[in-house]
Amino acid sequence: MAKIIGKNLPNIPWQEKPAGHRMPVWKYDQNPIIPRDAIPTSNSVFNSAVVPFGDGFAGVFRCDSLGVSMDIYAGFSKDAIHWEINHEPIKFIAADGFDPAITEREYRYDPRVVWIEDRYYVTWCNGYHGPTIGIGYTFDFKTFYQVENAFLPYNRNGVLFPRKINGKYAMLSRPSDTGHTPFGDIFYSQSPDMTFWGQHRFVFGKTNGDASAWQATKTGPGPCPIETDEGWLLIYHGVLATCNGFVYRIGCAILDIDEPWKVKYRSKFYVLGPTESYEMNGDVPNVTFPCATLVDAETGRIAIYYGCADTVVGLAFTTVDELVDWTKKHTM
Numbered sequence: 662m663a664k665i666i667g668k669n670l671p672n673i674p675w676q677e678k679p680a681g682h683r684m685p686v687w688k689y690d691q692n693p694i695i696p697r698d699a700i701p702t703s704n705s706v707f708n709s710a711v712v713p714f715g716d717g718f719a720g721v722f723r724c725d726s727l728g729v730s731m732d733i734y735a736g737f738s739k740d741a742i743h744w745e746i747n748h749e750p751i752k753f754i755a756a757d758g759f760d761p762a763i764t765e766r767e768y769r770y771d772p773r774v775v776w777i778e779d780r781y782y783v784t785w786c787n788g789y790h791g792p793t794i795g796i797g798y799t800f801d802f803k804t805f806y807q808v809e810n811a812f813l814p815y816n817r818n819g820v821l822f823p824r825k826i827n828g829k830y831a832m833l834s835r836p837s838d839t840g841h842t843p844f845g846d847i848f849y850s851q852s853p854d855m856t857f858w859g860q861h862r863f864v865f866g867k868t869n870g871d872a873s874a875w876q877a878t879k880t881g882p883g884p885c886p887i888e889t890d891e892g893w894l895l896i897y898h899g900v901l902a903t904c905n906g907f908v909y910r911i912g913c914a915i916l917d918i919d920e921p922w923k924v925k926y927r928s929k930f931y932v933l934g935p936t937e938s939y940e941m942n943g944d945v946p947n948v949t950f951p952c953a954t955l956v957d958a959e960t961g962r963i964a965i966y967y968g969c970a971d972t973v974v975g976l977a978f979t980t981v982d983e984l985v986d987w988t989k990k991h992t993m
Contacts, residue, residue, distance in 0.1 A: 663985040665958040666888040667823075670713055673955040674741050674964045676978055685983035686911070686933040686965065691742075693939050693973035695722070700734070700748050702726050705944055707968030710774040710884075710953040711741060712781060719802040720953070721772040721783055722746050723968070725944075731770040733785055735802045741955060741964065742976065753797055753807035764807050769795065773952060775821050775885040777830070782855075784811075784819040784832070791839050794819030794832075796855060811850070811858045815839060820882040822893070826921065830855050833864065833882035833895070833921075841907075845879025847897065849922040862922035865914065867899075873929045873993060875910045878902040883911065883951035884965070891985050892918050892925050896951050896965065899931065909948040910934035911967065913988045926992040932984065933977055935970070943970025956981075 678687050697705040703724045711720035718741040722734045736746035750769075755761040767788025774783050780798045783805065787795025791814030797807040811819055815837045822831040829851040836848060846866030852858045868877050876899025886893040893916040901908045910931040917923040934940075935947045950968040957963075961981040969975045 663961070663981045664890040665956055665961055665981050666890065667956055667958040668713075669959040670955060670957045671959065672740075673957055673962065674976060674978075675962055678978070684932060685987040686977050686979040688933075688937065689976040689978065692937065692975045693969055694742050694976050695744055695746075695974035697943075697972050699744070700724060700746050702748070704729055705972045706746070707971050707974055708771045708950050708952050709966065709968070709974055710772050710783075711738075711955065711966055712774050712776060712953070713955065714781075714802065717741075718955075719774075719781075720744065721751070721774050721785075721802075722974075723770050723772060724750070725770075731768040732766070733769045733772045733783075735805075737802070751805050753805050756798075756806040756808050759808055763809060771818065771950075771952065773820050773885060775823050777821065777823060777825075782821055784821055786817045786819075789814060791815045792817055792837060794834055809856050811852075812836075815842075817842070818881040818883075820885060822921070823885055823888065826851070827919065829853055831921065832858065833886070835879075835881040842879060843902070845881055845900070847880055847882055864916070864922050865924050865927060868993070875899050875901050875908070875931045875934070876912060878907065883967075884954040886916065886921070887954065887956055887963070887981065888918070889915075889981055889985065892916050893921050894981065894984060894988075896932075896954065896984075898950055906946065907948075908935065909950050911949055911951050911965075913984050915985065915988055926988045928988045929991045929993045930987075932979070932987060933965075933967075937969075939973055939975065940969045943972030945971035949975070 709722040732750040794811040953966040
């Protein structure tokens with residue numbers, strides 16, 4: 662059995678695997694958990710991130726407005742299923758020593774949140790003459806501080822590891838372009854101070870041929886990697902370009918614990934894809950896009966939060982053993 666290196670979180674959402682279910686991940690039977698009109702001005706709420714906080718949970722949510730302007734909002738929950746999302750977007754303050762100009766907003770979307778050392782770090786796709794990776798932090802989900810963008814444009818899907826690796830902060834990202842990127846590979850970068858990022862390493866990219874076509878167009882990191890005794894368990898998205906547009910599905914990889922750019926196993930088959938109406942119909946059809954997990958180290962249970970059709974938020978369940986076994990059995 663694989664072991665999670667982390668905290669016990671016995672109060673995360675959970676449903677048992679349905680009898681006869683063939684896949685390693687199963688969907689919450691009350692999905693979607695967050696509707697598109699969760700706040701008065703939202704056109705859609707999707708691709709969002711949640712973490713344990715206090716005696717409940719907090720999160721940062723992508724809410725596209727009725728003007729279809731992209732921004733990120735803080736929210737809170739007692740059970741990680743029913744959420745109260747602030748009606749105004751996050752207003753960042755420049756952290757001490759940083760130019761206030763970095764907080765000027767062009768757009769913000771697809772956040773991730775992770776606790777590292779003494780604070781919650783937020784990363785998101787930040788508009789700065791094109792998409793790049795914005796970085797900020799908070800202690801209470803009320804006041805948010807921003808530091809420098811991690812990279813030059815163009816980049817998306819900045820995902821931090823939950824601890825330093827070899828004494829440095831570590832991040833996965835996906836270099837991109839100005840539009841709906843028709844390509845995408847995952848890279849690893851590290852930083853001594855959360856400001857200057859370098860020593861970039863290729864992790865993996867799209868597949869060739871039809872043996873794993875679900876990820877043949879592009880890939881990108883999903884939630885914060887989960888530390889296990891098998892390595893870093895990475896849940897990621899893969900994309901196939903079809904005659905009717907892109908289809909986003911979810912897969913898994915296991916990365917080396919000390920050198921995470923080295924891939925030990927990578928799933929040839931996806932673990933979750935769009936099959937339900939709320940995943941196949943929406944502003945962008947046929948999208949399942951993972952941004953967060955809640956993980957209980959004692960039981961190995963994992964709750965996955967994912968965007969559905971760029972419109973609503975869905976919840977799915979699995980265990981570390983399910984994902985590790987599937988990834989190793991069906992490795993590329």
